[in-house]
Amino acid sequence: MTRMRILTEERSSALIDHELAFRAVTDAFVAAAAPGATLFPVVIGHGSDENDQFTLKSGASGRFAGVKIGTYFPSNDARGLPRHGTTVLLFDQERGRIGAVVEASQVNAYRTAAADAVATHALARTEAAVLTVFGTGHQALYECLAVARIRPITRINVVGRDRARVDGLRRRLDEHLGAVETRAADAETGCATADVIVTATTARAPLFEAAWVRPGTHVSAMGSDAPGKQELPPALLHRAVLFCDLPSQSLRIGEFQHYDGDPGDVTAIGSVLSQGDPGPSDADRITVFDSSGIALQDLYVAEALLARDTDGEDGTSAAAAAE
Numbered sequence: 001m002t003r004m005r006i007l008t009e010e011r012s013s014a015l016i017d018h019e020l021a022f023r024a025v026t027d028a029f030v031a032a033a034a035p036g037a038t039l040f041p042v043v044i045g046h047g048s049d050e051n052d053q054f055t056l057k058s059g060a061s062g063r064f065a066g067v068k069i070g071t072y073f074p075s076n077d078a079r080g081l082p083r084h085g086t087t088v089l090l091f092d093q094e095r096g097r098i099g100a101v102v103e104a105s106q107v108n109a110y111r112t113a114a115a116d117a118v119a120t121h122a123l124a125r126t127e128a129a130v131l132t133v134f135g136t137g138h139q140a141l142y143e144c145l146a147v148a149r150i151r152p153i154t155r156i157n158v159v160g161r162d163r164a165r166v167d168g169l170r171r172r173l174d175e176h177l178g179a180v181e182t183r184a185a186d187a188e189t190g191c192a193t194a195d196v197i198v199t200a201t202t203a204r205a206p207l208f209e210a211a212w213v214r215p216g217t218h219v220s221a222m223g224s225d226a227p228g229k230q231e232l233p234p235a236l237l238h239r240a241v242l243f244c245d246l247p248s249q250s251l252r253i254g255e256f257q258h259y260d261g262d263p264g265d266v267t268a269i270g271s272v273l274s275q276g277d278p279g280p281s282d283a284d285r286i287t288v289f290d291s292s293g294i295a296l297q298d299l300y301v302a303e304a305l306l307a308r309d310t311d312g313e314d315g316t317s318a319a320a321a322a323e
Helices: 009-015 018-032 074-079 105-123 138-150 163-176 187-192 234-239 247-253 269-275 295-308 318-322
Strands: 005-007 043-046 053-060 065-072 084-092 097-103 130-134 155-159 181-184 196-199 218-221 240-244 266-268 286-290
Touching: 005 009, 005 295, 009 097, 009 105, 009 295, 018 105, 018 138, 018 269, 018 295, 053 295, 065 295, 084 105, 084 295, 097 295, 105 138, 105 218, 105 269, 105 286, 105 295, 130 138, 130 187, 138 155, 138 163, 138 196, 155 163, 155 187, 163 181, 234 240, 234 286, 240 247, 240 269, 247 266, 266 269
Parallel strands: 005 097, 130 155, 130 196, 155 181, 196 218, 218 286, 240 266, 240 286
Antiparallel strands: 043 053, 053 065, 065 084, 084 097
């Protein structure tokens, strides 16, 4: 009888790294764009306190079926606990039961940043050296670390509303990337000097003007994952070549919900990765990648963690539990 595998938060945090997340998310994006994959509409709900929110993202491919449960509970502040939480469930598809449970709150930061890194690796100019990040929270750090792994970043501009938080992120970046210069920047300067722009906020209005983004820039929008959220000016979307994790979802709850052009202009990043060709080789083109987050990212990362967990109870991988 196949036993349910469980990875605790402590164990998954010890197993995860940027390289594992990058490989797993690459595989997930390719699978999402291939025949046979299904990603179901996102469920957005709340707890008894309507400020305490959760999302359910589910999907199936030829290898896995499962659910990612993400929580955002501001009420945890009073308890001294993190606001964000993540749990991934992989199904045992022979028995219709849960085959594996992975607590993945820390893992989620790597998984989300990996989406940015995979898209940047595919779309940004190879010589891109200046990164500008909008946002100063927990996720912004991981976005910078992931991008710095796959491009020769020499400078990071940090744009934020609170100077103390800007300086705090710069200190954390200095600890991890000592050779990379960090600067506090305003939005216009950050855009005008960037080769790569990453937005990692909870904004509901554009963070900058489209005219500030120079030709040849790659932009990764990581924060829009619900109706009403917005980080980019719509005018930028009409100047750029558009990519995302899942077009149907991006146009509904992602950054491209604010795009009033042809939905056919939006390309799944998995299609680019599977073909090995990001499109016309124009050094002046602007590319935008929208990440609203898809379940296959979580399922593939969870499987990779379970496969790495040599201390697992029965030594089987999630693939064995899920097939």
